[in-house]
Amino acid sequence: MxxxxxxxxxxxxxxxxxxxxxxxxxxxxxxxxxxxxxxxxxxxxPKGTEHYLADLHGEYEAFQHVLRNASGAIKRKVNEIFGNTLREAEKKELCTLIYYPAEKLQLIKETEKDLVDWYVITLNQLVRVCQNVSSKYTRSKVRKALPEEFSYIIQELLHESSMDPNKQAYINVIISTIIDTNRADDFIIALCNLIQRLTIDMLHILGDIFDRGPGPHIIMDTLCHYHNFDIQWGNHDILWMGAAAGNDCCIANLLRLAMRYGNLSALEDGYGINLLPLATFAMEIYANDPCSQFGPRIDKANNSYSDKTLRLIAQMHKAISVIQFKLEAEIIRRHPEFEMEDRMLLHHIDFDRKVFTLDGKDYVMKDCSFPTIDPADPYKLTEEEQEIVTKLHHSFTRSEKLRKHMKCLFRYGCMYNVCNSNLLFHASMPLNEDGTLKEIEILGKKYKGKDLLNRVGQLIRTAYFADNDNEEKPFAMDYIWYLWCGKNSPAFDKSKMATFERYFLEDKETHKEIKGWYYTLRDREDVCDMIMDEFGVEGEHRHIINGHVPVKAVKGEKPIKANGKLMVIDGGFSKAYQPETGIAGYTLVYHSRGFQLVQHEPFTSTQKAIEEGQDIKSTTQLVELSSQRMMVKDTDKGRELMIQIEDLKxxxxxxxxxxxxxxxx
Incomplete structure (x- = not known):
């Protein structure tokens, strides 16, 4: 005691x-x-189970499935509970029902001959699973998670044992009455949702919800209604926050990425962004331009776009890219302290010779058709471009759905979090070559480590929430774009974002983006210890957990670094990254017995999961086993409860x- x-x-x-x-x-x-x-x-x-996910990048179907199956935990529990008493096919059907109760019920009712018998068997099975997943929680906590209309009935079923002969008839009557009153479907759905909820006690999202995949808005809808979660902002999230705040550079970058990956539906259908002005402009300006470097990166096997639409996307992609380069030059000129003059590249194009000239060297260009660029003033927007920027600005800043999701990001998110001896942040901690914390100057004052991330988080909030008369507001609005692509940004931390070079220059040496020292030095235990000391992370078993850089598992790269002190859990949820990672994402699971890393294979589709029972194939490796089972008293929440007990005494x-x-x- x-x-x-x-x-x-x-x-x-x-x-x-x-x-x-x-x-x-x-x-x-x-x-x-x-x-x-x-x-x-x-x-x-026992401590509740925490799940860590990173770099979801709009892949909502895979994300939702991982939540529904608790990264394979529900399947393991079903196997433990029913062992050899159920056939594999029966366990598979039960798991699919738990993951997708409403959809699976519809299929079962179309084929099941004795539906009453199926209801009786299934309800008893679900009650057993629910009893198992609720066993580590107090009755009070379980009660708060229960759907109101079935709260009393579920409590009775969870806390009575069918092994007691005096209670068996009581339980049987409850179940038969549920069926007789035609509430079985609703009750099954309620039980399945409760099982999902209780299996994951806390969800940590280590950044990059947005871009690349088709449904970031769907992921955000899921998160905004999730029972217990936090978010550590990634560079892509910050980009969207900047766009919602009204930073035109962020808007242009965001649109460019949407065109690059062919994800227009998230903008138009998800957030109501009007892309018609950009489309009309692009079709006219680039009518005779093949825009061959700007075709969207899409899965050709599952492509739903016509050739005409693909060509339009390529035209829009090129149009917004040129607008982006012009807009960024305005911020770079305003802020020489950003040291990003090397990102102003349009004036290095020799339009007569159709080459790019830098430091006396000519580079071959893949494309030298720039009808909206005036060689005498290459960074000036045309009147039509300015009109498009104005309309897009209005569309982003007035999107009600986007405002709702930004409110959720700000309420549950920040640049970093310390939770149960784990330091969570998305990308980097700027370091010097010798492994010391790098000082970054912001508005004449230097910051490093924890102070840097706190200051960055404050500026992001200033950009979005502050009134226009706030003296830091203009700087914060520009700085939020810098965080997306600036070399000293803790959300990026590379020498440059080589967008122009990748699109227009043949020489692949110019495409290279040199990573900051953190990405090399984080392999060292002493560096990880120094960073954790900076953030006040305590405990015998403490860790840094990151995302951002995909782990190339197919090439043998390991997500566990610095002798277990650091874990990188970007395993390629984004389909665009899966060829280089060889897998389709990680879930890091922290339960009462230690850490497990779950490695996922690509998810086929929700439809196949429902109709054919296809689950994500996952493999689990033990990262760290606790010498004794962790209890609530060993957690941050436990320390809070001890303080409460002290006060009550x-x-x-x-x-x-x-x-x-x-x-x-």
Missing amino acids: KIYKQITPEIITQDLRYLELLSHSFPTVAAASTEIINLEAILNL KLLVAYRTGLIKEKSL
Whole structure:
């Protein structure tokens, strides 16, 4: 039992004002004592299971399936519970039902001959699974997770044992009555959703929800209604936050990526962004331009676009890219301290010779058709381009759905998080070559480490929320774009973003983006320890957890680094990355017995998962096993509860010494 420090009258007197407030919630000795007993009991429950995911990049079907199957945990529990008592096909059907209850029920009702018998068997099976996943929680916590309309019935079923002959008839009557009153479908759906919810206690998203995949808006809808989660912002998330705040460079970059990966539906259908002005402009300006370097990167086997649409996307892609280069030059000129003059490249094009000239060297260009660029003033927007920028700006800043999702990102997100001895951030911690924290100057003041990430987070919020008369607002609006592609940005940390070079220059040497020192030095234990010390991460087993850089598992690269002190969990959720990773994402699972890394193979489709029972094939490796099972008392939440217990014990002493009077109920 936890031994708390001795409570003296002096301590009570010092805390008397706070204890007076606490007494309103616990007005008697009995109430305070009961709460202490409750909290002490909670401390000795197993810790809840945490799931870590990174770099979802709009792949909503795979993401939702991983949530539904709890990264394979539900299948493992079904195997443990039913072992050899069910055939493999029956266990597979039960798992699919838990993942997609409404859809699977519809299929079953079309084929099942004795539906009443199926209901009886299935309800009993689901109750057993639900009893298993709820066993590590208090009744109070489970009760709060229950759907209101079935709360009482589910509580009765969860806390009664069918092994007790006196209770079997009671349970049978409950189940038969559910069926007789035609509530079986709704009850099954409620049980399945409860199983999903209780299997994942906490969800951590380590950035990059947006871009590349088709449904970032669907992922955000899922998260905004999820029971317990946090987000560490990635560079792609920050890009969208900048666009929603009204930064035109962020808008242009975001649109360019949408064209590059052929994901227009997320913008048009998901967020109501009007792309017609850009499409009309692109068709006219690039009518005779093949735009061969700008065709979208899409899965040809599953391509739903016509050739005409693909050509239009390529034209829009080129049009917004040129607009982007012009807009970025305005910010670069305003902020020489960003040291990004090398990203102003349009004036290096020799339009007569159709080559790119830099430092006296000519580079062959893949494409030298720039009808909207004036060689005498290459960074000036044409009137038509300016009109498009204005319309797009209005569309992004007025999108109600986008505002809703940004509110969710700000409410549940930040640049980093420290949770249960783990330091979570998306990409990088800027370092010097010698492994020390790199000082980054922002508005004349230098920041590093934790202070840097705090300052960056504050500027992002200023850009989005501050009134226009806030003196930092203009800088914050520009800085949010810098965070997307600036060399000292902790969300990026590379020498450059070589967008222009990849599109227009043949020489692949110019395409290289040199990563900051963090990406090399994070393999060292001493560097990881130094960073964790900077953020006050404590514990015998502490870790840094990152995403951002895809782990090339197909080439033998390992996600576990620095002798287990750092884990990189970007395994390629994005289909665009899967050829180089060889897999389709990771889930890091932290339960009461330690860490497991779940490696996923590509997800086929939700339809096949429902109709054919196809699950994501996943392999699990043990990363770190705890010497003893972790309890709630070993977590951050446990430490909070211990403080609450200490305060309640002070309140008891205050009551018993007469310093505070018990209140009548």
